[in-house]
Amino acid sequence: MKKLASLLIVAILGGVLSLGGYKLFLEEESGSSLPVASSAQENNSFIPASYTNRIYGTNADFTEAAENTVHAVVHVKNVAVFNGPRNPFEFYYGNRSEGKAVQGAGSGVIITPDGYIVTNNHVIEGASELEVTLNNNQTYTAEVIGSDKKSDIALLKIDAEELDYIPFGNSNNIKLGEWVLAVGNPFNLKSTVTAGIVSAKARDLNTSDAMPQSFIQTDAAINPGNSGGALVNINGELIGINTAITSRTGSYIGYAFAVPSNNARKIVEDIMEYGDVQQGILGIRGGSINPTAVEDLGLSTTQGVYVASVSPGSGAENAGIEKNDIIKQIDNIRINKFSDLTGYINSKRPDDVVMVTILRDGKEREVKVTLTKYEAYSISPIGLEVANATKQELRKYNTDYGVKINRILRNDLPAEEFVGAIITEINNQKVSDINEVERVIENKRDSDPIVVSFIDKKGEKQRVVWR
Structure with a gap:
């Protein structure tokens, strides 16, 4: 009996120590990692219902944005039409056949209820006929209203009314890490929606500034067939036209690029109003500041656009911008690299006035520049x-x-x-x-x-x- 009582006491003490150790080490550790509503609730191990601080990455809901945009993204087929006999025997027997062959396919975004559609120039280039299929399987023949090869944007029109469309958003307002959806038709799979974030802004895909570009980079999955489709924010607003991927295989590996909606919208409006693109320019030559330039030129800043020369008679010269100036900001857009500058200026027209902040002799100053027309x-x-x-x-x-x-x-x-x-x-x-x-x-x-x-x-x- 004494031995049994001793064993019972040891068991009870072991249980008490185990519970105490759990309370001391586990509960205290887990409770300290959670936010609390106020200092008066330091012992709480939960987030109260009245907690108002934002919890990043937990409240994203894409269902409404997807539902509101998927019906406004179309399938665009680049069709070659051939007439007459395709083999010598058709001449002999007097048969003259006609046929069509799909040369390529992509996506397009309906931007007005009466059938204007924006897509990529490379989707429609060389087509003798364009077929557009809506999400409800209705098919139309599309007319090319105009295109701009440099920006890879084209405007189409179909004869339809009361269509679902996607409103333009302001691509200048997007932020790194913001959730976005890519809507399109990859691999001929209609009405596909993928999600990701904005990975970078004003991304230039070229290795030189010879043809500066400015893309939105995203990790939303974009594959062949997505070209010309929509990049939308979680409000269902169009913030980009999906255009390119960087891949060794030709398929998505984590990097995709879209033309910013402000640039696409400006091109579309130019085509509709003028018949071609009206591009405004500052009238400077230069490039992004890099470590070599900082050392060689003795610059006091590591970001911005260095002005190597100013075109005679340009808006930049008339405003007093000089060689060796550094452009730091245009309007409310910070200019850290050359693609920041071109991306913003490409959304403007000749005779638009922009406020340019320059750094000269260590001091910042602002000048108003009236953009001149780019003719080339x-x-x-x-x-x-x-x-x-x-x-x-x-x-x-x-x-x-x-x-x-x-x-x-x-x-x-x-x-x-x-x-x-x-x-x-x-x-x-x-x-x-x-x-x-x-x-x-x-x-x-x-x-x-x-x-x-x-x-x-x-x-x-x-x-x-x-x-």
Whole structure:
């Protein structure tokens, strides 16, 4: 009996110590990791119903945004139409067949109830006919109202009324980490919705500033067929047009890119009102600040756009912007890199006025800049873009005529050698403006070489033949 009593006492003591250890170590540790409503509730191990602090990542509900947008995203088929016999026997028997073949497919976003649709230029490029299928399986033939290859945006129209559509949101207001939905038709799977966050803003996919771009980066899954589809916020507002992915396999691996809605909207409105894109420019050349520039130029800041030169007669020159200035802000948009600048300016038009904050001699100042019109012509076969030269620029190169090389369109051409040079002749014909350049290029045969005579930045005459 004594032995049994001793065992019972040991068991009871062991239980008490175990419970005490649990209370001391486990409950105290778990209780300290949770927020509480006030200091008077320090011992609470739960979040009271009246707790008002935001708990990030726990309240996202995509159902309403998905339901409100999925019916306004369409399937766009790029169709080739062929007429006449497709084999010699059809000639012999007198049969003349007609047919269609789908060359490619993508997505589009209905932006008005009467059938205007925005998509990517690469989705509709080269099509002889476009078929648009709504979420309810109704199919329409679409008309191309206009497109802009540079921004990869196109505007279509179908003959329909009272359609569901997605309203434009303000892409300048998006924030890193904000939830977004990608709505489209990947791999011909209609009405697909994926979710992710805004991973980066003003992302430039180029390795140089020759053709600066400004994309919204997201980790929402986007695959082939999503091109031209909608990137929406959780309010169901259009904040981007899904355009590209970065992938070694051709399929989604975590990075996707969309044209910001402010840029797409401006392009669409330009096409509807003017028939083409009206692009405003500051009139500066420069680039993003990097560690090399900070060291070589002795800069006092590590972010912004360094002004390497100012175009004569431009809005920037008229406002007093000078070489070596650093652009830090435009209106309420912080400018940390060149794609921040181009992304915002590309949403503006000629004659718009913007407030530019510049850093000069260690002091910030604000100037009002009236944007001027961007007029240029792309000589696509040789990868050069030319613009009209001012009288001051022509005098600098001791010539009375010519057009300036505005930028290169291919990464294999040395920008430092070509950009700023003056082209005086193309195929032995003098050129004084971009209209004359266009006429020469359009009138040449495809098999003919392009011979360019130009004055380089050292003032020396050069001649290059592109075959």
